[in-house]
Amino acid sequence: MEYSMDQSLLPNIFNFLSCTDPFDTLSTEERDKLAGSVDIHYLMQGDRLEADRILGAGLYMVRVGAVEQRHQDDSLRARLGSGDLFGHSQMARKCECQYSVTALENTLLYLIPREVLRRLMDENPSVRDYFDGREGKRLACSNQREQAMGNDAFYLSPVGKVVNQNVAIVSPDTSIRRAAGEMLRQRRSSVLVMEGNRLLGVVTDRDMTKRVVAVGCDTERPVSEIMTGTPVTIDCEAPLIQAVELMMEHNVRSLPVFSEDKVAGVMTATSLIQRSRVQAVYLINRIYRKNSVEALKELTLQRQSVFETLVETGIHTRSIQQMMTLIANAFSKRLLQLAERTLGEPPCEYAWIVAGSQARNEVHCFSDQDNGIVLAEELDEKQKDYFRRLAEFVCYGLSECGYKLCPAHKMATNPGWCVPLDKWMDYYRSWIVRPEAEALLNVNVFLDLRFLYGCETLVTSLQEGVSEYTRNNRRFLAILTANSLRVNPPLGMFRQFVLAKDGANRSVFNIKRQALNLLVELARIYALAANSGEIDTVGRLRSAAEARIISVESCKELLEALDFINQVRFSHQRTALIRGTDANNDLEPALLSQFERNHLKDSFRIIARTQEAALQRFNAKGVLA
Amino acid sequence: MARLFKPCRPLVKMEGKRVAALEGGRVSEELLPLFQSPVPSPDTPLDELEILALDFETSGFDPCRDSILSAGMVEISRRTLRLSTSEHFYFAAPWSVNARAAVVNHITPETLTDGVSFEQGVGRLMKRMAGKIVVVHGSAIEQGFLRQALGIPQDGFLPVVWLDTLMLERSLSSNRGNTEKDYRLSEIRKKKGLPAYLAHNSLADSIASGELFLVLVREIFAHAQPTLGPLYRRSLSGRP
Structure with a gap:
């Protein structure tokens, strides 16, 4: 017999479970059975849920109302509203509850008793992974979406x-x-x-x-x-x-x-x-056939549609970034070819370098440009003028094609970023030896450095020089760490608010500044500690794990967090594209699904934990005033 | 004279009558389960008691003419409603369903044919009620139909402690000087911020009144230890 909600004698609980992640994945029979095993508990505002009701109890779900969790040192752990879950991390503990739970409002709680949850976990891998207790594992199972195995994946x-x-x-x-x-x-x-x-x-x-x-x-x-x-x-x-x-x-x-x-x-x-009908391949093919900035500009919409399609098909975010980076590289290189064609032979050898996300192979649809020129020799004014015009041709051309100009002017059009190799070396030396506030901004962008066009050996020597400065440079690592730790991820989300570490509620959070950048920075620091030359975040984390700077487990959960945060970010960028609005990185919790909120919270915890570990490891406490 | 100094203690009185009935041999074999456990004293902490939230769907309001269509119940212990103890059954009596009740309750003669026999149903009810405090919303219906089902007069003695959430709520409201009120279960729940219940079945309703009971206990006792006496007094009088 087909089981439907109408037949459930517990429609209220059944319906609630049906829209609560991860129970929404259960069959209707399983859900109805689960509804029949729930314990219902009521807390009046100000009531504390006694430790013996949490330890070994099972999984609590806030049905209506709100509660607050505090660590034993009384620092805020989370605020939970309707649909939020807690208690499963204390399920296997016997002695001491890691947090207290106090009702902020009159609250009705549903409890799935431990034995029932255990049985459910045994029978359902998705539920098991979700309640594994480790955020990373939970994220991992959320990321097991169907990966598109169509043409895009083939490429x-x-x-x-x-x-x-x-x-x-x-x-x-x-x-x-x-x-x-x-x-x-x-x-x-x-x-x-x-x-x-x-x-x-x-x-x-x-x-x-x-x-x-x-x-x-x-x-x-x-x-x-x-x-x-x-x-x-x-x-x-x-x-x-x-x-x-x-x-x-x-x-x-x-x-x-x-x-x-x-x-x-x-x-x-x-x-x-x-014979390829894959958009990205088709687009790259077209880019190299265009002979003017005007003609290249016509491809901007196609680039957006490639991004939309990739996000839609549920391709891994890493692959989306790779595709988008290759497209950005193609635009840049084609513009460089056209510039040289227009301006004639360059007066000396040079290398066009990319920094930031393009260097890390982490471009997305709205990435701006970070680039520079490494010159093979010192130039006179007339020769410099050639590169000024080349840089303007390329950077403004890129801007025409949808790659926004870098607001901090970290571009080849900036005379400071179009200098000979030894000048670049001087920059890096001063950034790394005397990392002041301004230097830290530069170093965070230019430590991610990749050759794109021209004479590659110039960049290789530069990279080798930089790695000499950073090798075993504990002080530099401590400063980078302290600088990165000035920003913390949110504690979590509470209803339509973002919950900051100090307990304040904010209406939006910046997914780039408060989550993604922190991961990128941690990966950069760990890779430096491992003396690794990897540039992309995934490669950096893996190399850090290989060098045993971080555990394999930690690496894995950081990668899961990275992927999930990018998923949320990309899907919101896609929405912005479809609506024709400008995509910024500010997200409103109210517009997130419960699934996204829960898993973002897991990601935040992973980042916060890693920040704490980095602070200890690199002795970063008190390094920056 | 003695009454002036002795407070009215309905629970103590009920226990006295229970013992007397047993000793006098006036309890029939069928009713025995309800008479066997002592009536708890007024100062018994609520957490030490077994509580059964109960609801009947009936074909009308008159116990003599109408009948019980279904019964739903769930236990409360240590201020927790345990749905694993919930039970729901239909009484197999298709001839007694009238059209109006069927519309209200979505019970049709077809669903009733799957139910238990009248004797089985009453037997199960007795078994679940024995030794427990019973929570209902608007206890007159359940009390009346239960007496009818057990074959005892409407004013006959039954040593069952009924706690009525409607009366408990009224006892709080008259506290606040508000007497013109809507005392329907759904309305009171709404006021308390409890989730709306979608269905009209006796199990969902018994859970709904069970949840309301948890809220009322917290409101009545604040931070004091809840005991049975004050609850029963309020439930009888509708006053604080």
Whole structure:
């Protein structure tokens, strides 16, 4: 018989459970059975729930009213309103209750007794994970959404997984005719020219047409004469979409794939791009075909729709950020190509660097730009003028395409951020050796540094220099930690309010400033402590766990918190996009679902706990006045 | 003369009558379960008592003409309502359902055919009530229909302590000088900030009055230890 709510003799309790996470996932029969096991308890305003009613009792649900939890030292733990849960963390404890519960208003409580909850947990993995007692575990189960395994996800799988491992390889002195024969034999459209393990160049079938047949070249001549030298390559761990991006950027049709130092195959354009209907791939393809800022600007809406689709399909937030970063990179690089085309050859070698979220591969739809230029040498005024115009072309171009100008002016258009390598080195030295307030702002942005375009070795030397300054620099870590800990996550949410640590109720909270940034900063500090060169937050946390700076468990729960916070953030950005409003990072608890509120609260706790641990570990107390 | 110095103690009197009835051999075999436990003394702490919140759905208001359609009940102990102790059953008596009651209660002859027989139902009620204080909202209906079901006169003696949430609320209201009031269960609950109950079934109603009872106990005793005596006095008189 189909079971419906109408048949429940306890419709009130049944309905309440039906909209209370995680019981809304139970079947109607299970929910009705659960309703029949509830204990109901009443507290008048000011009443305290005695410890023996909490210890080992089970799970309490606030039906109506509100209660306040306080730690044993009387500091506020949380305020809970209708629909909020408590007590499960004390379920297995016997001696001492970790908090007290006092009614702020007349309150009706439902209790699911311990034995009933245990049985439910045994029978339902989703309920079990939810009440595991650890916030991280709870978040982990919330994140087990269906990951889209469509085309979008395909483009995020590593190149190594899909690349054809058959490779045509010849030595540089091989004749063109024999090289062509090798391509036929291996059924490949290109051949790698190698000397031992070193890749010298690539010859494609198109090269054979263009450079051999069309010009009547002698096919007995060595293949090295017609090859494309120092070809662009890709690591087998890189996502497919990056291969697409590289092909577009450099206008090549094949990419040798390397696994460490060995050739693992060749990616070809045909299969990857032309037939793709994936928006992001299509968009990147289009970006590199546009020849003016005006034309690029037309793609802005497409970029938004890529973001909307990715959020909608429930792709992992990490992957969304990767896609959005690749798109931002493509816009930047294409603008740089166009700038060079317009302005002519640059007067010296340079590297275009990105900082902040773009460096961390954490771009989203509303990211602004942080960038700079590393010059290979000291320049005169006329030469400087070239880079001023280049920077303006690119930064204002990016702004036209929807990447807002950095409000703090951390951009290549700022003469201070368009300087020779040794000047950059001086900056970092002063930031790291004398980290004053201003320096801390800069260092937080520029410690996340990635090469994007131009001469990569400039950036490599810069990064190496910086890591010398930061290596085993305990004082610097203490200062970074103390600076980050000036901001705390909210304690939780209470009805339509955000509950601050001092007990104050605020109407909004800033998900970037009060949650996400804190995670990013902690990851940065931990990675520095591990002397790791990782730039993205996930990589940093993993490297910190590998170096045993943080536990694997802690790493895991921080990653879960990161993903969940980004999920909430992205879904609200998507809503803003659809409404056509400007997305800011201020969230109103009243507009969040109960599910989001509960899990954000878990995320906040994880951050707060990690902040506390960092404070101890890096002796950050009292470092900053 | 003696009455002037002796306070009116209905619970003590009820216990005296119970003992006398038992000793006099005036209790029938069927009624025995209700007579076996002593009536608690007025100073018994509420937390030491077993309480049963009870509700009947009936086909009308006249115990002689109408009948009980269903019964719902749930136990309260240590000021906690335990839904695991809840019970609900229909009385199998399809001929007694009239159209009006069916509309109000959503009980139709079909649902009643699944019910227990009259004797079974009364037996279960006795078993659940034995040794417990009974909480109802507007106890006249339940008292009247129970007496009728047990085959004793409407003014006959039963050693059952009824606590009436309607009277308890009235005892608080007259405190505040407000006599013109809506004493329906749903209205009082609304006033107390308790959640609205959606359904009209005797189990949901027994829980609804049980919850209201928890609230009233806290309001009546504030921070003092709740005892039975004052509650029973208020329940009888509707006054503080």
